[in-house]
Structure formats: C-alpha cells, structure tokens
Amino acid sequence: MDVEATCWIDISLSAFASNVAKAKRTLAGDAELMVAVKSDAYGHGEVSIATTALAHGAKTLAVLDIESGVRLRPHVGDTMLLAWLLSPHDDFAKAQRAGLDLGISALWQLDKLAHEATGGPVSLHLKIDTGLHRNGALQGDWVALCEAAAAMEKGGRVRVRGIWSHLSDTSTEENLESLERFHGAVEKARAVGLSPDILHIAASAAATDIPQSRLDMVRVGISVYGVSPFDERTPADMGFAPVMAARARVSHVDTEQNLAWVGMGYGHGLLPLPPHTGWVSLGGSPAQLHSVQMDHLVIGIPHEARVALGDIVTLWGDETSPSAEDWAKWAGTIGDEVVSSMGSGVERRFSS
Ligand SMILES: Cc1ncc(COP(=O)(O)O)c(C=O)c1O
Incomplete structure (x- = not known):
C-alpha cells in the first residue's frame, strides 16, 4: 500500500525559470546574473534550482560555503561558483580541486590558501565592507589585503577576478553611500596593481531600484524565488511568481x-x-x-x-x-x- 506523505513542498520549476529570465531582463540588464543558491537554494532544493537557473539566464552561481560548492560542482559543469563563508577549518585544497571561486575578506584566508592550495591560480573575489559590517574587510585593512593578494597574483598562485561587497538595503541613500565607498576601494585595489574583471555589489533590492549598482554582475536570491525583498511591494508587483x-x-x-x-x-x-x-x-x-x-x-x-x-x-x-x-x-x-x-x-x- 502506498503511504501518503503528511506534508510536502511543491516547487514549480517553470515559475522559477520565468523568474530567472525576468531577473536577467529587469534586474541585471547589461550586467551578468549570478543566482544565489545558498541554504539549499533558500529551501527550494539546490541541484534542480541551480541547473534551472543556468538554463534560463543565470551565468554564475553563489553558494555559501566550500562544502556546498563541492557538492554542487558535478551538476553545473564549469560554471563560476562563488563561496564566501570561509572558516579556519575549511579545506582550501578541496575548494581548489572543485574549481570554486572564493570570497576573501581577511589576510588569514590568503595565508591559509598559500599553505593549502597548490599549482594553478585560484580565482578570488576580495570583499570590502561598505557599511553593512557582515564579513567584509574593514576599510583600514583593505590596502594590506589587496597588497597581499597582488603579491600572490604575481607569483601565479591566485587571480583576483572580482571585487565585491554587500549592501544593507536599509535605504537608497545608504546604498548609494556604500556604492561610493565601494568605488573608492576599487581605486585603491587598482593602485596596488590588481585588475579585477568583475565588480559586484547589488542583490535583489538594489538591482531593482538602483540601476547604477548593477556594475558587472548582480547577485540575486529572494526575488527569483518569487518572494519580495520589499515590505510595500508584492512579488506580483515586480513580475515574479511564487515558486x-x-x-x-x-x-x-x-x-x-x-x-x-x-x-x-x-x-x-x-x-x-x-x-x-x-x-x-x-x-x-x-x-x-x-x-x-x-x-x-x-x-x-x-x-x-x-x-x-x-x-x-x-x-x-x-x-x-x-x-x-x-x-x-x-x-x-x-x-x-x-x-x-x-x-x-x-x-x-x-x-x-
Ligand atoms: C552576500 C550576498 N549576496 C547576495 C545575496 C542575495 O540577496 P537577495 O536574496 O536579497 O537577493 C545574499 C543573501 O543574503 C548575500 O548574503
């Protein structure tokens, strides 16, 4: 006899696919779309969501930690997979073998990488804190971090592919101030010899309301899951459907x-x-x-x-x-x- 489940979660991959296509058109514009699939794709199931995102307009994916990136890698070919929550107990060699891009915000992470990773360059995205105070290098530590990364880049150990930050999204004014701080930090990084290809700072809210924050890539999560990042706007107002x-x-x-x-x-x-x-x-x-x-x-x-x-x-x-x-x-x-x-x-x- 079949046993009926007492509860379950229905996931509409077609709703998700059209949300991703919509996000590419309206939130990313000329920028690339990175879809955040952290926390098991916000509870939606990371593998099906990741592959659907890539088939409908996402160019790259963001996971939280190295283990999630390693788990996802066999399902997503050589897509850029960015992991940014690094701990001293992580295995950086494993991250390198899985071809993950790493979000770097502290010197200890570069030291650990220098000890654990071997051979070809590991792709890095240096993260500057622009006011949110969540896991970014503080302004006072920024130049030293950039100099250390530039030295490793010269030695062929890393490639600083991106510079990034995360916004507080508390108000447009605060986001614009953070964006200005971000551009200042990028200038300092260039001054010590770094030449990042990808600048990224905006998630769902800023990508919607502040087009100049889209830069080279937007990292979008909640909107593509059909949930609104705004109190006063529904997903339908934004053209997204629940998944x-x-x-x-x-x-x-x-x-x-x-x-x-x-x-x-x-x-x-x-x-x-x-x-x-x-x-x-x-x-x-x-x-x-x-x-x-x-x-x-x-x-x-x-x-x-x-x-x-x-x-x-x-x-x-x-x-x-x-x-x-x-x-x-x-x-x-x-x-x-x-x-x-x-x-x-x-x-x-x-x-x-
Ligand atoms: C660093 C970072 N980037 C992007 C996102 C995606 O944000 P949102 O879900 O608001 O689009 C998150 C989510 O918390 C995040 O932590």
Missing part, C-alpha cells in the same frame, strides 16, 4: 470542537506563530490557524465545510492561500526565513 507551495494533509478531525489537525509543524521547519494568528487554505477555503505545534497545525473548520482525513491544506504558495510574505508578517520576520527554514527532511516535489 514554493507548502502543503499538508488533514490527519485528525474533532467535530466537537470544530478543529482539524494538519500534518506539518515547527518540527518540519514552520516558524512558530502566536496562537490564533493567520490562516491557511483548506481545499480553497480560508481556515483559521489556531496553533503551530511540533508535528502539526491545528486549524478551525470553516462553517458548513466538510473535512475528511487526507484533505489537502495549502499553507502558502497558491492563489487561494496566504503568501510566504503573509507568514513572515505573522511571525515578525522576512519571507526569506519562511522559505529557507523548511526542513531538508520534507519532500520537495518538482514540477516543470
């Missing part, structure tokens, strides 16, 4: 209390919500959420609705249900967290 729909089956019906139990909970990666917050779609009709528990949700049965064991509930992701952004509002966070939190143990069902 993920979270679904679960009714597993118990209590006709005395008019409640139903649905087989997905915070143990599957749902964000906990305050009691009596939000709603879901029960066969197309809105049903009030009573609580999110470890293994299930408890929902109210709408008046006059007939509910049977096995009925399908959509938590977010289709036209009858709330959106991932709705869940984010209820949980006091951003849509990125709603989709990326979904546990790897929950089956992804891909449709094209």
